[in-house]
Amino acid sequence: MSKSTKRELRSTRDAFGETLLDLAKENSKIVVISADLAESTRILPFAKKYPERFIEVGVAEQNMASVAAGLSFTGKIPVMASFGVFSPGRNWDQIRVSICYNDANVKMFATHTGLSADRDGATHQSLEDIAIMRALPNVKILSPCDFWEAKRAVKAAFEIEGPVYVRLSRAKTEVITTPQHSFKIGKMRIMEKGEKIALVGTGTIVSDGLNAAQEINKKHPNTVRVINCPTIKPFNIKDLLKSLGGIRKIITIEEHQIDAGFGSLICEMLSEEREKYLISRVGMNNEFGESGSFEELKKKYRMDKEGIKKIILDKIKNE
């Protein structure tokens, strides 16, 4: 893709809704559970097309999670969807016991993660879901960076047995992959070449990182490498080391609290290596968000292209 082309904007929640419909056509075991957010989570088209495979539990996320487990015990493949703050936010214990401890074949989708609930404010901004989900055994966590990757991640979630959590965004963000890109759970991808600093990111913020890196690389050629990590759990440290290719200066990027989130995960993993790494974490810095447009919020909390660029440039200066 030429760097000057303006990229298309699409949301990962839309990718989920579309892919779910495609998969449901071939797989009659898929059933969908809603907790009164069918439209926003994009499961409504499924509900309309397959009313006999759709269950509306009402505003009851705890019930939704345990009901999903029970459905899976009859051979169904239950899909549950809500905003990240409510699922897994509200029903974490049900996800822990009914789904993960039971190793139930439930596919969990959270939309509106990160800052993408924007004007709804802090109550609706899911900035802690990676933290609480990655602590759980048995579950796999996927966090796609754009529309096409989300399509592939959703498909991959159904190709494996057992609980999967997929982190999706409401925001229309830049499409940075193509339908041809391959996707494998646990695999990372180098999105931009560079040799001095690595931006390691997850989710739609990777597009901001990519833009920041590409601008810097224009002035300082071959400086910033961008590594996209759509799989948070199980984390593939071998692939990360391979993708880093010896780079020791790292900036992690995520639309999530930096504590106990993706950046922390990278720190934990690399701290067990023999080499020493210098890591900075970009993300929400131990505060709650507020109302505003998605762009305004990303700017204010320094999770936009400029914010990331500044951190990169500081790191270059401190060489």
Place this chain on the structure above:
Amino acid sequence: MAKKLPADNNDRLQKIAHDLRITVIKSLEKAKSGHTAGSLGTAEIFTVLYFSELKIDPKKPEKTSRDRFFLSNGHICPILYAALSERGFFDPSEMNRFRQINSLLQGHPDRKTPGVETAGGSLGQGISVAVGTALGLKMSKSDNRTYVMTSDGELNEGQTWEAAMLAAKYKLDNLTWIIDRNLIQIGGFTKQVMPLENLRDKIESFNWYVLEIDGHSIDEIKSSFSMAKRISKRPTAIIAHTVPGKGVSFMEDDPSWHGKPPSPKEAEKAIEEIKKLKKKINED
């Protein structure tokens, strides 16, 4: 050794219930921890479930066409384990390893135990899991039924009522909910910790069919199960009035036995009392 399913004779079932009580006492004493009151108080219900009611096969615990029983109040799993072991789901010697390291029998249910349908222990979830399974079986047009037991203290959890609403909404007449109404919970009597009455009205107002029974009467348990099968378009709740610690005079109706095991001396006395009750059945 796995016991054969005995004839559906109430006296025989009553004897099995007492045998299960003895097994419970022994394994709790050995484990030096665990929940005695609820386990003893539901022995008749578990006996009817596992020796008369449920369509299950101990040799094929995961057979697709089986009835499902979910224990939501997982802390009373000693009685579930006793029933499963007596019915031949696993070797009875496992009962001596309850709550021990590397054991098949966890302190709260784990699906690794043959016959255990769900993890339970975080109260309030089992009824939702059962509703999910009942929904799934209905979607698949299966004739099998789903049973769930919850306790009474557990009904304090809001999730219970979320599940109750959902079951009525989808007219789950393939679901039977048994409530161990023993009037105790951890902190004391339910009426002090959190009054539940009028429980029957509450559940009826959620559009369930409700039965109230003596939870120690084999006959009433059996007939309530068959009544539930005849109700259409509504799920059935059976409020089973039970005596916590039933069968052991010094444990009955005493909330302090909710979560403690008997000492060796207490276990000996308890077993003696239960054996006497069993003997009385022979004499009658």
